[in-house]
Amino acid sequence: MAGELRVLGACPLDCPDGCSWVVTVQDGKAVKMRGNPDQPYTRGALCVKVNRYLEHTQADDRILYPMRRTGPKGSGQFERISWDEALEEISVRLRRIIDEHGGEAIWPYQGTGSLGYIHGCEGVAGRRFWNVLGASKHALNICSTAGNTGLTHTNGTAAGMDPENFAQSKLILLWGTNTLTSGHHLWKFIQDGRANGAHVVAIDPIRTRTADQADEHLAIRPGTDAVLALALLNVVLSEGTQDEEFIAQHTQGWEDFSAEIRKYPPSIAAEITGIPAEDIHRLGMKVAHTRPTAIRATQGLQRHEGGGTALRTIAAIPGVTGDWRHPGGGLVYSTSGHVHLDIDMRDDLLPKRVRTLTMTKLASQLDSVKCLWVYGANPMASTSDSNGIRAQLEREDLFTVVMEQFPTDTVDYADIVLPATMQTEHHDLHAGYGHLYLMWNEKAVEPPGECLTTAETFRRLARHMGLTEPSLYDSDLELAEQLLSGGHPSLEGVTLDRLRKEGWVRMNYPQPFAPFADGFPTPSGRLRFPPAGKAYVPSQSARTAGGLTLLTPASHTFLNTIFGNNPELRRRAKDPVVLVHPDDARARGLQDGQRVRVHNAGGEFLADVEISDRVARGVVASTKGRWRKHSPGGATTNAVVEERDADMGRGPVYHDNQVELSPCAGP
Numbered sequence: 001m002a003g004e005l006r007v008l009g010a011c012p013l014d015c016p017d018g019c020s021w022v023v024t025v026q027d028g029k030a031v032k033m034r035g036n037p038d039q040p041y042t043r044g045a046l047c048v049k050v051n052r053y054l055e056h057t058q059a060d061d062r063i064l065y066p067m068r069r070t071g072p073k074g075s076g077q078f079e080r081i082s083w084d085e086a087l088e089e090i091s092v093r094l095r096r097i098i099d100e101h102g103g104e105a106i107w108p109y110q111g112t113g114s115l116g117y118i119h120g121c122e123g124v125a126g127r128r129f130w131n132v133l134g135a136s137k138h139a140l141n142i143c144s145t146a147g148n149t150g151l152t153h154t155n156g157t158a159a160g161m162d163p164e165n166f167a168q169s170k171l172i173l174l175w176g177t178n179t180l181t182s183g184h185h186l187w188k189f190i191q192d193g194r195a196n197g198a199h200v201v202a203i204d205p206i207r208t209r210t211a212d213q214a215d216e217h218l219a220i221r222p223g224t225d226a227v228l229a230l231a232l233l234n235v236v237l238s239e240g241t242q243d244e245e246f247i248a249q250h251t252q253g254w255e256d257f258s259a260e261i262r263k264y265p266p267s268i269a270a271e272i273t274g275i276p277a278e279d280i281h282r283l284g285m286k287v288a289h290t291r292p293t294a295i296r297a298t299q300g301l302q303r304h305e306g307g308g309t310a311l312r313t314i315a316a317i318p319g320v321t322g323d324w325r326h327p328g329g330g331l332v333y334s335t336s337g338h339v340h341l342d343i344d345m346r347d348d349l350l351p352k353r354v355r356t357l358t359m360t361k362l363a364s365q366l367d368s369v370k371c372l373w374v375y376g377a378n379p380m381a382s383t384s385d386s387n388g389i390r391a392q393l394e395r396e397d398l399f400t401v402v403m404e405q406f407p408t409d410t411v412d413y414a415d416i417v418l419p420a421t422m423q424t425e426h427h428d429l430h431a432g433y434g435h436l437y438l439m440w441n442e443k444a445v446e447p448p449g450e451c452l453t454t455a456e457t458f459r460r461l462a463r464h465m466g467l468t469e470p471s472l473y474d475s476d477l478e479l480a481e482q483l484l485s486g487g488h489p490s491l492e493g494v495t496l497d498r499l500r501k502e503g504w505v506r507m508n509y510p511q512p513f514a515p516f517a518d519g520f521p522t523p524s525g526r527l528r529f530p531p532a533g534k535a536y537v538p539s540q541s542a543r544t545a546g547g548l549t550l551l552t553p554a555s556h557t558f559l560n561t562i563f564g565n566n567p568e569l570r571r572r573a574k575d576p577v578v579l580v581h582p583d584d585a586r587a588r589g590l591q592d593g594q595r596v597r598v599h600n601a602g603g604e605f606l607a608d609v610e611i612s613d614r615v616a617r618g619v620v621a622s623t624k625g626r627w628r629k630h631s632p633g634g635a636t637t638n639a640v641v642e643e644r645d646a647d648m649g650r651g652p653v654y655h656d657n658q659v660e661l662s663p664c665a666g667p
């Protein structure tokens with residue numbers, strides 16, 4: 001058809017699957033978006049959320065112009081201003097803050113709204129600019145850091161198996177991961193494995209839709225996964241099926257670790273994990289005798305006080321069984337450790353050493369901050385201790401700038417709002433964290449209104465402030481070339497030209513891929529078993545008996561807080577519910593469907609009780625992703641998530657909070 005174009009792109013959202021898509025453009029307007037059938041991992045399907053992405057780009061509530069606050073903070077009242085006015089006001093305020101308080105009083109708070117390497121959080125967006133100003137650094141620890149750190153202790157990297165090789169696995173443990181909701185493209189490979197005889201086990205305190213589809217579900221008590229790992233290995237040792245040769249050649253610390261394993265027979269582990277000893281034993285026998293065994297663990301598992309230790313200990317399993325020898329064996333948490341794009345944060349541009357502020361400590365660390373610059377994030381809805389954050393965002397002496405696509409809960413507190421492009425309106429470079437492809441996203445249409453990309457916003461601001469550092473003005477395509485030019489062997493032959501033409505390219509890893517068959521990327525080249533006494537650290541939820549532990553997992557219809565304003569997805573999500581075990585409901589006299597306050601010392605949110613044996617006794621669950629302003633009572637789960645750190649990587653504890661449920665007063 002005349003004027004019709006097919007433009008290759010990629011989903012920017014924080015999801016392991018990293019889908020490739022094709023946008024049909026007619027006369028300058030994007031009219032259709034489909035999964036790209038050629039990309040081998042995502043094979044043409046998108047998901048229930050991103051099937052609405054085009055509609056979302058054209059939604060009535062898109063922010064199209066720069067705006068200045070006119071009402072009180074939190075009111076969401078703004079007036080339209082020009083880009084020149086916005087840049088001028090920002091320049092004056094930033095200069096004044098730097099003069100009076102130093103650059104470190106600026107917090108560039110970047111979230112996971114886009115995983116792009118040019119405009120999103122995986123790359124360099126804004127970092128050069130902030131370094132020139134001497135702003136504080138920002139630790140993006142909101143998602144996966146405890147697990148990354150735990151895995152790196154064991155394997156020297158958080159990277160592991162190629163998920164495509166699940167097709168070759170004979171036993172698949174879906175460990176603390178809700179595949180069918182939070183990264184469903186893996187399912188095809190699991191099904192291929194099943195067709196070859198693989199047995200699939202879900203290990204999750206909730207009987208999720210993934211657990212429903214598995215062959216077996218072990219309802220583990222939250223925060224006790226390290227003990228289950230030790231007990232499975234206990235059975236392996238009893239059976240004598242440990243891979244002595246692999247252990248001798250490729251691991252260290254076996255003597256101490258094997259002594260630790262012997263302390264956790266299934267009978268003891270049953271008391272801690274809440275899983276019947278015979279179920280642990282049966283799975284232990286499978287692990288002992290099934291090669292290759294694959295473990296899929298994702299981030300849910302590590303949002304606990306003991307989350308780093310959990311991953312560190314689970315990662316020991318394939319070191320004992322020797323599963324790393326085989327494609328289809330081992331563990332995968334994130335594949336990002338296999339991505340070797342050349343990300344230079346340009347710390348050389350800093351005028352002096354600066355502090356690092358931590359994303360999950362927003363409420364407590366904002367005290368010493370005078371400018372909060374939010375991009376790709378919606379902390380009022382997504383970050384721990386929302387009441388603490390709100391109190392800080394209301395401060396008159398805090399200058400808050402938010403670069404956004406939609407009028408989020410966080411935008412309501414901004415002094416200046418800057419309109420941001422969406423994925424069909426800019427170029428970007430992507431990788432998935434659940435596969436081994438790189439994707440190019442070609443701009444398909446012109447941005448609506450006066451929306452600008454992240455990189456362009458910082459270029460314009462640098463120019464307005466008269467900054468002279470030449471690299472602040474590199475174009476998007478120059479940035480892409482730099483990212484690809486580091487010379488890592490996995491990127492040999494991967495050029496920007498090729499990416500733009502083909503849309504996606506597999507990095508140079510063998511297929512099938514057994515990444516640690518010949519050793520590990522630790523200094524000794526060996527897998528490091530966890531030290532004795534440190535293999536298990538209980539979570540708060542595992543320590544506290546009698547209370548209710550709240551889990552706040554992924555929603556099927558939202559992606560973090562993205563789409564939390566989409567009418568159709570909100571309709572499908574219905575009102576918030578909290579899953580409660582029948583015994584816990586009875587003990588509190590709660591009825592199915594009754595609205596309750598879910599509360600603790602930090603605050604409360606409202607939800608309707610859903611009495612269900614999908615959760616174990618002592619566990620309640622309510623999904624993440626809602627907006628405060630679209631929630632009953634104006635609060636979300638993060639009102640009761642505490643600002644505590646996990647044991648490693650300063651990770652958050654979204655699934656490790658004690659709460660109580662009380663009936664709502666009034667109608």
Ligand SMILES: Nc1nc2c(c(=O)[nH]1)N[C@H]1C(S)=C(S)[C@@H](COP(=O)(O)OP(=O)(O)OC[C@H]3O[C@@H](n4cnc5c(=O)[nH]c(N)nc54)[C@H](O)[C@@H]3O)O[C@H]1N2
Nearest residue numbers: 176177178182203222223298299300553554555558559560
């Ligand atoms: N639809 C949808 N997809 C998403 C997202 C979304 O919001 N919506 N978010 C994306 C993002 S940012 C991320 S990081 C990933 C996260 O993906 P997942 O890791 O799948 O995320 P969660 O749903 O938080 O947790 C997965 C499961 O872990 C279980 N779990 C919680 N605590 C424990 C525990 O102590 N032990 C065990 N064994 N299991 C436990 C939960 O009950 C849950 O079913 O998903 C991405 N995909």
Ligand SMILES: Nc1nc2c(c(=O)[nH]1)N[C@H]1C(S)=C(S)[C@@H](COP(=O)(O)OP(=O)(O)OC[C@H]3O[C@@H](n4cnc5c(=O)[nH]c(N)nc54)[C@H](O)[C@@H]3O)O[C@H]1N2
Nearest residue numbers: 111112113114143376377378382403420552560561624654
């Ligand atoms: N209770 C609870 N809370 C959680 C979790 C949980 O399990 N439970 N999970 C946590 C996890 S895993 C994560 S990763 C975090 C995510 O938390 P955040 O990093 O705050 O991400 P989002 O809430 O998705 O908000 C992203 C925002 O970025 C905007 N955006 C998207 N693309 C762009 C862009 O290109 N430019 C600009 N300027 N803006 C853009 C979107 O409109 C959206 O408002 O949430 C965490 N919050």
Ligand code: SF4
Nearest residue numbers: 011015018019047050
């Ligand atoms: S959110 Fe995940 S599954 Fe959905 S389109 Fe994006 S990458 Fe694919």
Ligand SMILES: [Mo]
Nearest residue numbers: 014143144299
């Ligand atoms: Mo995440």
